[in-house]
Amino acid sequence: MTAYKIAVLPGDGIGPDVTKEAVKVLEVLKKQDPTFDIVFEQFEWGSEYYLAHGHIMPEDGLDQLKNFDAILFGAVGDKRVPDEVTIWELIMPIRKNFQQYVNMRPIKRLAGIESPLKNEQPIDFMVFRENAEGEYSNIGGRLYQQHSQEMAIQNTVITKQGVERIAKYAFEYAQKNNKSKVTSATKSNAIIHSMKLWDEVVELVAKDYGDIELESNFIDALAAYFVLRPESFEVVIASNLFGDILTDLGAALVGGLGVSPSGNINPEGNFPSMFEAIHGSAPDIAGKGIANPIAQIWSAALMLNHLGREDLSTAIVDAIEQVIQEGNVLTPDLGGTSTTQEVGSAIAEKVLKLVEN
Template sequence: MNTNRIAVLPGDGIGPEVMAEGVKVLKALAEADSSFQLEMTSFEWNSDYYLKHGRMMPEDGLTTLKNFDAIFFGALGDRRIPEHIPIWELIMPIRKNFNQYVNLRPIKQLPGVKSPLHTEGPIDFYVFRENAEGEYSNMGGRLYQQMPEEIAIQNTVITKKGVQRLARYAFDYARRNDVTKVVNATKSNAIIHSMGLWDESVKAIAAEYPGIEVEDAYIDALAAHFVQRPESFEVIVASNLFGDILSDLGAALVGGLGLSPSANLNPEGDFPSMFEPVHGSAPDIAGKQAANPIAQIWSAALMLEHLGRKDLSAVVMKAIEQVVASATTLTPDLKGNARTFETGDTIVKQIHQQM
C-alpha cells in the first residue's frame, strides 16, 4: 500500500490558520479509510524565514520538495518584505522548476451561495491557465533608473510547445466530460505576435478533437461576458495573466476568494504538483480565526483527485457543499459568524458521517 507523501507549506498571515483545517481534513480521511496512507511534512518557508535567512527557502529546497508526491501550499505575503519576493523566490521557482504548466481553477457556485449577478442557471466552469511562461516571465529589465528617461521592458514569452500542452490538457478534460465548446481567451487583434502564436497553437490542438468547438474570445469582451452570462461557460483556456484575472473575476461571481481553490499541475508526474487557495495571506485578519478555510480544503480535494483518490475527493466536496448549504458555520466573508476552526470542524464532522 503506497503512502502519499505531502509537503505542507503553511506560509504567512492566514495561511497557517486555513492550512490547519486542510490538514485536519486530510487526517480525518486517513483515519476513516485505512487504504489512504498519509505522511505530511511541514516546512516553515515563509516571510519569517526570509527575514532570518535572507531567502525564502534553503538552497536545496527544490531538491527536498522533489521527493514528495504533492505540495500543499497555504498563502504568502508579509508587509515587512516587498510583495514580489515571496512570489519570485518561492512560488515561481516551484511552478517553473517543477514544470507545473497547468493552473486549474474551478469556478463553481455551491448550493446556498448567491451570486451578485442574476443568472439563468448555476455557474460551473474551469479556467485552464498556462502556468510556466506567458506574461509572468522574468525577462526584461529597467534602464536609467531614477532618471527622467527611465525605461522598463517586460517580455512576454509564448512558445508553441507551452500553449499546445496546456490546450491538449484542457481539450482532454473537455472530451472526458462531454464538453462541446472550449473558449480561447485571446487579444490577437492587438497583441499580434505573442497572441497570434497563442491562437494558432490552440487551434492546432483543437483540430485533433472533432466534435469540440473552439471559440476565440477577446479578453475584454470575455470579461464582460463573465458578468452578462457566466453560466454559459464550461472550459476556458487562457494565458498566465489572462487566466489569473479571469479566475479572480470568476471567484467574485461565486462567493469570493474564500471559495476559490487551485491546482498547479505537472500532468506527466515527473515532479510533484502543488495545490493552494487563490486568496492571499490577508494580514488584516491574520490570527483572528476569521478566514474562510474552504478554499484550502477544496484545494485538498483537487490534490486527492490528482493522487488518484477521486472517491475521497468526492467525499470532501460533498462535505463542503453540505456545510455551505446549511449556512450554520460559515465565516464572515459568507455572512456568517463562525471561526475558521469551527468551519473546519463541521466539514470534518460531515466527512465522518459519510464514511
C-alpha cells in the same frame, strides 16, 4: 498500502490557519478509510524564514520537495518583505522548476452560495491557465532609475510548445468530462505577435478534437461574458496573466476568493504538483481567526483527485456544500460569525459521516 507523502508549506498571513484546517480534514479521512494513508512533512518557509535567514527557502529547497507526491501550499506575502522576493523566490521557482505548466481553477457555485449576479442559472466551469511562461516571465529590466527618462521593459514569452500543451490538456479534460466547448482567451487584434501565435496553436490543437467546439474571445469581451453569461462556459484556456485575472473575476461570481481552489499541475508526474487556494495571505485579517478555510480544503480535495482518490475528493466537496447549505457554521465573508477552526471542524465532521456511509 503506500502512504501519500505530502509536503505542507503553510506560508504567510492566513496561510497557516487555513492549511491547518485542510490537514485536519485529510487526517479525518486517514483515520476513517483503511485504504487511505497520508504522511505530512511541514516546511516553515516564507517571510518569517526570510527575515531570519536572508532567503525564503533553503538553497536545496527544491531538492527537498521533489520526491513528495504533492505539495499543499498556504499563501505567501508580507508587507515586510518585497513581493518580488516572496513570489519569485518561492512560488515561481516551484511552479517553473517542477514544470507545473497547468493551473486549474474550478469556477463553481456551490449550493447555498449567493452570487452577486441576478442570474440564478448554474455556474460550473473550469479555467486552465498556462502556468509556466506568458506574461509572468522574469525577462526585462529597468533603466535610468530615479531619473526622468526612467524606463521599464517586461517581456512576454509565448512558445508553441507552451500553448500546445495547455491546449491539449484542456481539450483532453473536456473530452473526458463530456464537455462540448472550449473557450480560448486572446487579444490577437492588438497583441499581434504573441497572441497571434497563441490563436494559431490553439486552433491547430482543436482540429484533433472535432467533437468539441472552439470558441475564441478577446479578453475584454470575455470578462464581460463572464458576468453576462457565465452559465455558457464549460472549459476556458488562457495565458498566465489573462487566466489569473479571469479566475479572480470568476471567483467573485461564485462566493469570493475564500471558496476558490486551484492546482498547479505537472501532468507527466515527473515532479510533485502543488495545490493552493487562489487567495493571497490576506494580511488585513491574519491572526483574527476569521479567514475562510473552504478554498484551501477544496484545494486539498483537488489534490486527492490528482492522486487518484476521486472518491475521497468528492466526499470533501460534498461536505463543504452541505456545511454551506445548512448555513450554521460560516465565516464572515459568507455572512456567518464562525471562526476558521469552527468551519474546518464542521467540514471534517461532515466528511466523517459521508465516508462512514
